[in-house]
Amino acid sequence: AMLDPVPQDLAGRHVLITSGPTHEPIDPVRYIANRSSGKQGHAIAAWMARHGARVTLVSGPVTLADPPGVDVVKVETARQMLAAVEAALPADVAVMAAAVADWRTDGESDRKIKKDGSGKVPVLALTENPDILATIGRHSSARPRLVVGFAAETNDVVDNARGKLERKGADLIVANDVSPETGVMGGDANTVRLVSHDGVTDWPTLSKDEVARRLVAEIARRLAATVG
Ligand code: CTP
Ligand code: CA
Secondary structure: OOOOOOOOOOOOOEEEEEEOEOEEEEEOOEEEEOOOOOHHHHHHHHHHHHOOOEEEEEEOOOOOOOOOOOEEEEOOOHHHHHHHHHHHOOOOEEEEOOEOOOEEEOOOOOOOOOOOOOOOOOOOOEEEOOOHHHHHHOOOOOOOOEEEEEEEEOOOHHHHHHHHHHHOOOOEEEEEEOOHHHOOOOOOEEOEEEEEOOEEEEOOOEEHHHHHHHHHHHHHHHHHHOOO
16 A cells, blocks of 8 residues: 655754764773664654654764764764754754763773773762753753653653653653663664653554654644644
């Protein structure tokens, strides 16, 4: 059967997406990172483009191909990701799907840290990274009309997602249970619930591509429901 054509309901819109992990260098050969394949964020970028949007995808290090029809900005660290996101504003919609490292080392070493043979271990001092979603959600002059975040949780999924919705000034949080038994991390499937000021909607377990397809349709619907 013929596939239904994708509605071009995001034509003329600029959508800003973050995806993948960030890498926070410890020294020239080591880094701190979250686990993230980038599959979900990249799939969202691809579906946004199919709906006619101009898409800027700010991506941390991933092994995925660039989605077709998307402007990709490649970064490594959380601070670079924030700078690239701010440089890409204004946008109508922001979807912050990256797994940003919460902490970076306080002063990376420009030389490789060596074992000295004594068994003594280095102590890493950490400092908190900027919160990109909160910066965008609470932006004073260029807040996108719709700001969407993710909440990867292993427990108390809805309560934690509601907290993030409030704290970060988001309109919608895509909450997912990433406890090890779900197989979400690195896998192709995702079980999400949408948490907004309207309430909570549970979706069945779907492929990450199908989650992206439905999420983009939902975002287009919500955007059309706001003025302009
Ligand atoms: N996020 C971000 N910048 C950060 C940390 C998180 O933009 N420095 C975004 C993520 O892209 C995601 C949302 O915030 O959309 C929630 O990320 P998460 O790691 O679940 O939340 P945190 O606020 O970091 O809380 P915690 O890890 O302690 O649960
Ligand atoms: Ca975090």
